[in-house]
Amino acid sequence: MRVEVMQYYGLTQALSQAGYYETEHHQQLIKDIKGAILQGRLVAVCGVVGSGKTVTLRRLQQILKEENRVTVAKSISVEKHSIKLATLIAALFYDLAQDKQIQIPKQGERRERELQELVKKGKRPVALFIDEAHDLNGQTLIGLKRLMEVVEDAGGRLSVVLAGHPKLRNDLRRPTMEEIGYRTDIFTLDGIAGSQRDYIDWLLRVSTGNKAEAEPEFILTTDAIDLLATKLRTPLQVQLHLTLALEAGYQTGEKPVTAELVGAVLSRQLDDLEPTLARHGYRLKDMVEQFDAKATEVRALFSNQLEPKRAAEIRERMLAAGLPI
Structure with a gap:
């Protein structure tokens, strides 16, 4: 967001720098993941793009270190x-x-034995965090499970925390991933679902330094805040569209920003099939590989131009795989 826009609405810092927003859902999620880590479990934390996985895991890592x-x-x-x-x-x-x-042995047997000794020497459980884990291939995931067993065989304890889009959860539940999927504790991060209005209020207060002259209602009307809370689901979506609304408001001299202006900047394709699947971690390449479809067919499906029978076949496979269609 441009400096002049921030000054016009009394913002002292960018919306993206507001920090960690915590709900009861976040508190319970961190408690549950901590419990799984102490037990040496394989953990998957799944949430759509922009739901706050990285920020939440940073908070969890900070707690564990403290x-x-x-x-x-x-x-x-x-x-x-x-x-x-x-x-x-x-x-x-x-x-x-x-x-x-540190010199890491290149020979596998020696490397794993030295790792066993490192974990034992530390005298504490170890938690390995891996972000963007939806991009890991199946063999790497299975290898992680076996690595945990190697550490446990030597009296140590290694837990692995995978963070990724819902695609990770769906992949772990596929029959071909039974070896690892059935041994994974899967948690879903719903982000600010159900708390969108509270999040917007918090975001504006933090970004204005909690100044009395910059109350949220002085920046956006109640109807504008309600519209954002109704249409948007993740912190990233809120930050993006709130930025667009404030920039548009600055151009027109509107303060507070009205619901009409917010409606004008909201993306019309927000809930279309393609962006919805992208938020869940499914790109064109993933669709082609997993559902035995041609790239041209997938593009035609996104634009509602695919032959109805073929479209029904692909949609049925997508539903069976857990995709949100």
């Missing part, structure tokens, strides 16, 4: 679609070893 009962490790590799188990093991070595000049 409690000092679990050693936190994290994979920071960005190319999750091509990541191998060896890369995730390397993340454990880097975060567990006290020697900053």
Whole structure:
């Protein structure tokens, strides 16, 4: 958001920098995940794009570090679609070893044995966090389960926390993933579902420094806030469309911003099939591979131009896989 727009509406910081918003759902989710970590479980935390997975897991990692009962490790590799188990093991070595000049054995047997010793030496359970885990391939996921068993065989305890879009949950429930899916505790992050209005109020108050002269109703009318709360479901959607509304309001000199202006900036395609599936982690390539469809067929399905019988076949497969259609 431009500086002049922020000044016009009394914002002292960008909406994206507001910080961590917590509901009772978040509190219970963190409590449940902590319990699973202490038991050495494989955990999957799933939520749509923009629901706040990364921020929530950062908060969980902070809590674990403050409690000092679990050693936190994290994979920071960005190319999750091509990541191998060896890369995730390397993340454990880097975060567990006290020697900053750590040499990770290239030979598998020796590497795993040294990892066992590292975990034992730490004398605490270890939690490995992996974000964007919906892009991990099946063999890597199965390898993680076996790695947990290797650590447990030596008297240690390793839990793995996978964070990803709902595609991760659906993939883990596929019959071909039974070896790992049935051993995974799956949690769903609903973000601000049911608390959208409270979130908008909190977001505006935090972003204005809780100044009395910049109350939420001085920035947006009650009807405008209600419209945003009704149409939007995630923190990311709220931040984006609120930014668009304030920028449009600044251009027209409107203060507070009205529901009519908010309605004008709301995306008309927000709930169409393609963006809905994208929020759940399904790209064109995923659709083609999983549902035995051609790229041209999927594009035609998105635009409602696919032959009805074929469209029904693909939709039936999508429903069976747990997709939100």
